[in-house]
Amino acid sequence: MPEPILKLNSLDAFYGDFQALYGVDLEVSEGEVLAIIGANGAGKTTLMRSISGLTQNASDMVKYRGGSIGALRADQVAAQGIALVPEGRQLFPSLSVEENLMIGGQMGRKGPWSLKAVYTLFPILQERRNQQSTSLSGGQQQMVAIGRALMANPDLILFDEISLGLAPIIIKDIYAALPGIIGEGMSALIVEQDITKALSVSSRFYCLQEGRVSLNGASATAAREDISRAYFGVE
Amino acid sequence: MEWVNAVVQGTLLGGLYALFAAGLSLIFGVMRLVNIAHGDLIVLGAYLGLSVTTLLGLHPIAALIVVVPAMALIGYILQRGILNQTLGKDILPPLLVTFGLSVIIQNALLETYSADPQKMNAGALETASVSIGSLSLGLLPVLTFGIAIVVIASLQWMFYRTSLGRAFRATSDNQEIAQLMGLNRRHIFGLAMALALGVTAIAGIMLGIRTSFDPSIGGGRLIFGFEAVIIGGLGNLWGTLIGGVILGVAQTIGAKIDPGWQLLAGHIAFLVILAVRPNGLFPRINE
Secondary structure: OOOEEEEEEEEEEEEOOEEEEEEEEEEEEOOOEEEEEEOOOOOHHHHHHHHHOOOOOOHHHEEEOOEEOOOOOHHHHHHOOEEEEOOOOOOOOOOEHHHHHHHHOOOOOOOOOOHHHHHHHOHHHHHOOOOEHHHOOHHHHHHHHHHHHHOOOOOEEEEEOOOOOOOHHHHHHHHHHHHHHHOOOOEEEEEOOOHHHHHHHOOEEEEEEOOEEEEEEEOOOOOHHHHHHHHHOOO | OHHHHHHHHHHHHHHHHHHHHHHHHHHHHHHOOOOOOHHHHHHHHHHHHHHHHHHHOOOHHHHHHHHHHHHHHHHHHHHHHHHHHHOOOOOHHHHHHHHHHHHHHHHHHHHHHOOOOEOOOOHHHHOOEEEEOOEEEEHHHHHHHHHHHHHHHHHHHHHHHOHHHHHHHHHHHOHHHHHHOOOOHHHHHHHHHHHHHHHHHHHHHHHHHHOOEOOOOHHHHHHHHHHHHHHHOOOOHHHHHHHHHHHHHHHHHHHHHOHHHHHHHHHHHHHHHHHHOOOOOOOOOOO
16 A cells, blocks of 8 residues: 555544544545545534644644644645645635636646646636636636646645535536546545545545544445445434 | 816825825735824834935935835834734724834834924925926926826736735635635735835835924824725725825815815815715726
8 A cells, every 4th residue: 555645643623612523534545536425514624624724733633745734824735735625616706717727826836737737627717717706607616716726736636515506517527527637646535415426536435424434445335324324323 | 277276286296195095005905904003104114214315315215215125124024023913803903003003103203203393305306396388386296196106006017917916816805715825824914014015115205305294293194095095995096096186186175265274175075975985986996
């Protein structure tokens, strides 16, 4: 087994005053796609915030490429090559589509992703490049949010609820584009409420329930009854 | 003709007010910080200009080369050292801290330079004039107005055409997400304050050439700056210039009617516009 790119060591994390994660252990290998599933309030978003540095924790609870990054600020974590596609897209309304993409690349990390590559992946964005980002449809905004994260040329990309609030046809398009995104040796963590979608694109999954890992294993062989139990906590 | 003259002189005066206001507008636009000490920082800029001209024997305009970077450095340190700590969901701490800062700057200036009014000597520039038809325009007000246009055009260009401006707008939109893009908001805010105080230095020196100044006049300059920003519409830099011009014209017309009405007329114009257009004449227009 290759050295994990990301390793969480019994991560305890808080959402405000409320403890959202209890002793979460998790590993992502180089080039692996991992799915995180779980009900609302299970701690998925807090997990994303903890990895990306928006929530700061004890330093060695989050290890990335052997270094301890748990206590770093989000901009320092980003500089190390971790990008987050946040829940709800969160584009910058004052910036045009192209400016949103460019600010994603402002750290100047080297890699395959550039404006040109993003426009090849999502041609519609090139047509709309000078529009206000808020004038786009939800699906197009999600493309901008994904493109913005890719522009940083991350080694690890985190997707938080990318299908939330989008039409099924759009979700299908976005998931169809995912292999082309992750194919470049990038590792990915996908948070998703749609279990079927999550399992179909990932090699392994973790299920969170009330802040704890209730199940993990290979996505291909996961039994639905086990997942239901781990997801809802019913016997 | 006298009235035309009053309008033209008021317009040029508006250039100075726009310089007072530009820094204020920039700071509010990027970090939603209302800087009560802004007027005193303008006066600090004037005093630094005075020191540089007397110590180095420079012309006040040449002193900009020293004072602008010095004020920018003060701005960066001030922001990183103190003001960043006050920013958050609550709007009260920055108001209180900048109010305290205002008192500290005034008293430090009083200790250092005494309460005697001072003035910078700009030689022939102070009295030179150009004639257009029967109008006679002072070279200094024309120069001030020209500088105001250049400053505002540069800020506008910086805001909408450079990566720094993009970072300012992104951080202003959403600080958390801007952090995810690798932008350290504390540093970005420091740069915004540095830029704002660089502009403030220009305002202070133009003020100090035009009129005499003493440590207590900051409050009045703050009011003019606020009024210009609000008349023009928050966050709109060209609007700020127009706001300054409206304020300047109202003041000179007021003074024409009765010299005692100068300030009052400016405040009345401000209140009328505030009553009719509470968001100012040109609220933020995204390009």
